[in-house]
Amino acid sequence: MDEMMRQFSRLVTLALALACAGCAELGDSLPTKSLWSKEVDSNLVYALGSRDSFESPLSQRLKPACPALKFKSREFAVTKDHRTVLTSLATGWEQSKCRLLIAGYAPPTLPEDYARSLSERRAQAVRQALIELGIEAVDIQTVGFGSDFGPSGPNQDVVVIFREGGQGTSPREEEAGEGSDEDPNLITVGRFRQ
Amino acid sequence: MLGSKELPDVPAIHVNGFTGGTGESVTRFVREEVLASNEFLLASQVDQAAFRLEGSSVGGRVVGKLLDAEGKTLFSRTYAAPGIRENVLALVDDVIFAATGKPGLALSRIVFVSDVDGTKQVYLCGPNGGEVQKVTSQKHGAVSPSLSRDVSMVAYTTYRSGYPVVEVMDLHSGWKRTVTDTPGSSFGASFAPDEPRLAVVMSFLGNPEVFVTDLNSNTAGCLSDTVGVPSSPVWHPDGKQIMFSCDEGGGSELFVVELPEGEDGSSKLFRWRSGQRFSTDPSWSPSGDKVAFTAVSSRGSSSVIVKPYPEGRSKVVASGGAQHPSWSPNGRFLVYAKRGDLVVYDLRSHQSKTILTDYGTISEPRWMK
Numbered sequence: 245m246d247e248m249m250r251q252f253s254r255l256v257t258l259a260l261a262l263a264c265a266g267c268a269e270l271g272d273s274l275p276t277k278s279l280w281s282k283e284v285d286s287n288l289v290y291a292l293g294s295r296d297s298f299e300s301p302l303s304q305r306l307k308p309a310c311p312a313l314k315f316k317s318r319e320f321a322v323t324k325d326h327r328t329v330l331t332s333l334a335t336g337w338e339q340s341k342c343r344l345l346i347a348g349y350a351p352p353t354l355p356e357d358y359a360r361s362l363s364e365r366r367a368q369a370v371r372q373a374l375i376e377l378g379i380e381a382v383d384i385q386t387v388g389f390g391s392d393f394g395p396s397g398p399n400q401d402v403v404v405i406f407r408e409g410g411q412g413t414s415p416r417e418e419e420a421g422e423g424s425d426e427d428p429n430l431i432t433v434g435r436f437r438q
Numbered sequence: 439m440l441g442s443k444e445l446p447d448v449p450a451i452h453v454n455g456f457t458g459g460t461g462e463s464v465t466r467f468v469r470e471e472v473l474a475s476n477e478f479l480l481a482s483q484v485d486q487a488a489f490r491l492e493g494s495s496v497g498g499r500v501v502g503k504l505l506d507a508e509g510k511t512l513f514s515r516t517y518a519a520p521g522i523r524e525n526v527l528a529l530v531d532d533v534i535f536a537a538t539g540k541p542g543l544a545l546s547r548i549v550f551v552s553d554v555d556g557t558k559q560v561y562l563c564g565p566n567g568g569e570v571q572k573v574t575s576q577k578h579g580a581v582s583p584s585l586s587r588d589v590s591m592v593a594y595t596t597y598r599s600g601y602p603v604v605e606v607m608d609l610h611s612g613w614k615r616t617v618t619d620t621p622g623s624s625f626g627a628s629f630a631p632d633e634p635r636l637a638v639v640m641s642f643l644g645n646p647e648v649f650v651t652d653l654n655s656n657t658a659g660c661l662s663d664t665v666g667v668p669s670s671p672v673w674h675p676d677g678k679q680i681m682f683s684c685d686e687g688g689g690s691e692l693f694v695v696e697l698p699e700g701e702d703g704s705s706k707l708f709r710w711r712s713g714q715r716f717s718t719d720p721s722w723s724p725s726g727d728k729v730a731f732t733a734v735s736s737r738g739s740s741s742v743i744v745k746p747y748p749e750g751r752s753k754v755v756a757s758g759g760a761q762h763p764s765w766s767p768n769g770r771f772l773v774y775a776k777r778g779d780l781v782v783y784d785l786r787s788h789q790s791k792t793i794l795t796d797y798g799t800i801s802e803p804r805w806m807k
Contacts, residue, residue, distance in 0.1 A: 290644035292621035300600020302578045318685065320667065355732050355740065355761055356551075356802055357582060357626045358683065358690060358718045360595075360602070361639060361646045361669040364623040368645050386641065387601050388623040392558060392581055 290372055290381060298345055298385045298408055302393065306406035309333055309344055312395065313370060313403045318354070320365045322373045330370065333405065334377035343383045343408040346370050351400040352391040364388025366403050449537060451478040452487035457494040460522060464495040467526040471544055474566065476770075476784070477534050489537055493529075498522040502529040504536055512536045540768040546807030548764075548773055549573070549583045549592055550780060554798030560594050562609075565766070565805070567780060567793030573607065580605075584636075585806035586629045593617070593627035593636055604638055606653070617651060628672050628680075637661075637671035637680050648682050650697070661695050661705075670719045675726045681710065683718035683731075690718045692731065712745060713752050719762045721804075722747070723769045730755070730763035730772055742774050744785075755783050756790060764804045773803045 299306060310333045313326045322330070337344075348363030348370075367386035375381050394400055451472060456464045468491065472478050481487035489512075493502040498521065503514040513536055517525035531542030543565040551558050555572075558579040562571045574580040578597035585592055593606045604618040604627045618624035622641030629636060634653040639646050643660070648671050651658040662668050666686030673680055678697055683690045696706040714733035721730045730744045740761040745752035755763070760776040772783045773793075780794035780803055794800060 292642045292644065295601065295621040302597060302600040304600075318689075319687075321687070353738050355670075355718045355734065357639075357669040358667065358685070360582070360623060360625045361667045362685070364641045364646050365667045368622075368641060372644075386622050388625075388641070388646075389602075390625075392579065392597070392602075 290368075290375060292385060293382050295385050298343065300387070301345070301347060301404075301406055306345065306408065309342070309405045309407040312397060312399070313405075314399050315366055315401045315403065317351075317401060318362065320362060320369050322369050326370070327373065330373050330377055334374060334379055337379050341383070344374070344379070344385075345406040345408055346374075346384060346386045347404045347406060348386070348388045348390075349393070349395050349400050349402050349404070350388075350390050352394075354391065356390060356392070360388050360390030360392070362388075363390045363403075370403050370405065448476070448478055449488040450481035450486055451489040451491060451533070451537070452481045452484045454484075454490065454492035456492070456500075458496040460495040460498055463522060464493075464500055464526055467523060468530060471526060471530040472533070475530060475534055475542060475544065476786075477538055477542070489533070491533060495522070495525075498525065500525040500529055502532070504533050534768075538768075540770075541807065543766055543768060543771075543807070545589075546767050546805060547585065547589045548780070548803050548805045549585045550775070550803040551581050551583060551801045552798040553579075558801075560592065562592075563780070563794060565771075565782070565793075570794070570797070573609070582625045582627065582802060584628045584804055587631055587806060589807050591629070593629060595625040595627065604636070606636075617653065622646075626670055626682075630673050631675050631677045633677065637673060637682075639668055639671065639682075648680070648695075650680070661697075662693075662707075672720050672722060674722050675724055681720045681722065681729065683720065685716075689716045690734075692717050692720050692729075710748070712743070714743060717743075721764050721772075723765050724767060725769055728769075730765060732761040732763065742772065742783075744772070755785075756781065762802050766805050767807045771805075773805045775801045775803055 310329050346367040348367035350359035350363045367388055371384050371386050374384060395402055395404055453469050469480060473480060484490055488507050490505045500517040504512045506512055517528050519525050527544035531544045534542035546565050547562045549562050552561050558581050560573040560580045560583045562573055563569060573592055576596045576598045580594045580596045583592055583594040590610060591606055591608055593604060595602045596605045602623045602625055603616055604624045605614055605616050607614045618638060618640055620640050620642040624638055624640045626639040627636050636651045638649055638651060640649050646668055647660050648662040648668050649658045649660050664684055666684050668682055668684040671680050671682040680695045681692055683692055692710045692712050694708055694710050698705045712731060716734040717731050719732040727747055728744055729747045730742060732740050733743045734740045740759055741757040742755045742760040742763045743752050744755050755772060760774050763772045763774040765772060770785055774781055778799035779792045780800045781790050781792050783790040
């Protein structure tokens with residue numbers, strides 16, 4: 245946070261996407277201009293690009309690209325164990341070049357808004373690690389579901405990396421009785437917490 | 439609310455019988471609302487009262503007149519909304535404002551999240567937990583609500599696209615507008631006191647950051663530069679400062695941003711010492727001299743704390759899972775969620791009352807008017 249204080253004077257302006265505005269335009273426009281005449285820091289190389297055509301696990305059944313990454317309570321740094329899994333994923337990615345959606349989750353014991361930010365922060369940390377391992381930034385999106393939705397496994401302090409591709413059924417259809425052909429060791433689709 | 443007999447130093451008011459065809463009903467409603475406000479004792483004799491309220495009502499229209507003990511008229515107004523109850527609530531709010539200088543709560547609203555229908559949705563209720571109204575019916579739910587000061591608009595995070603996006607709804611017309619359809623996540627919207635601006639957390643830059651968006655010009659300024667977990671921005675009542683929480687690995691702390699005035703102004707960011715190891719969900723009192731927030735202990739139990747701003751001794755208002763406090767518009771009550779219930783705490787009598795229970799799991803309340 246000290247760094248945050250030192251650099252706080254950096255202020256960025258951007259055109260916000262409204263209902264009909266495309267995210268691509270927004271992503272391309274950042275960072276372009278400072279609101280209060282301060283230069284924008286040049287380290288924002290990992291800003292998210294367009295989310296167009298990325299399916300959400302809430303509306304489409306997506307398959308995980310690797311086992312879920314478990315985090316200790318309130319932590320968001322990528323660990324050595326995480327890197328082992330991510331390295332394997334990045335190695336295989338060279339063949340498939342598939343797009344990935346990184347979804348963060350947090351347990352319902354945390355304050356709701358904090359949980360949303362923590363889950364997004366975890367997803368962003370994983371995204372950064374994957375980019376460093378060679379996966380192209382444009383092929384990765386993140387989302388933080390906080391404790392608003394829970395993964396199907398017992399651990400809610402996780403990040404799940406979904407493989408985009410549009411296959412499968414929706415979570416609602418699956419709940420209605422259709423079976424799953426996935427590895428039972430994988431945490432699968434985010435579902436709404438009742 | 440709580441019984442007025444528990445409250446010290448409140449003035450007495452005498453409510454004369456209202457004349458006219460609907461005068462009897464109005465008299466009864468007024469007396470009920472005056473008592474429920476906790477701002478007055480009801481005096482049976484005029485000479486025992488510091489204030490006197492009288493008037494008439496025909497066809498639901500209400501004419502009210504407030505006088506002080508010397509018989510001087512403080513105001514005389516006509517209330518002509520379609521509903522008799524609505525007119526009485528507006529009259530009582532005016533009486534409270536004229537007598538105390540602080541807004542009445544009769545027309546105030548509490549916005550909250552409940553999963554009573556299976557998905558998390560945004561709801562409104564009155565200050566006593568009544569008149570519950572469902573605001574959103576989103577396929578995947580809506581969370582993190584905030585009311586504009588005049589209770590005409592509500593901002594919330596919707597998952598309708600499968601991703602968290604901030605939307606604003608006009609509560610009169612039902613008109614909705616997407617504010618932040620940006621990649622990543624957006625949440626924690628908070629209306630500025632007077633201007634059409636929102637403080638909100640967005641993550642499209644590659645990390646969650648606190649932004650202020652201008653709803654007229656559709657532009658935003660980034661206020662933070664963190665590698666941590668920022669959340670829960672909230673405005674000071676003067677509209678010139680924003681407090682938010684941020685965890686950079688050592689526990690969530692509270693920070694204050696003083697917004698720049700004009701394009702060439704400079705900004706200040708500083709840590710506000712809450713005195714707690716983990717603090718989040720701050721809420722500034724209407725006068726700006728106190729902050730209520732959620733503290734989480736090392737065992738994971740949450741409490742609601744009130745601390746004078748900028749400094750002073752903190753006080754535990756509620757523990758055992760209490761969280762997400764929000765001040766009443768007059769600064770005399772706090773609403774918070776506790777174990778799925780909606781609870782109001784009276785800062786004068788130090789008593790709490792559950793105002794809404796068995797309504798699914800209630801969370802994230804905010805009180806406004």
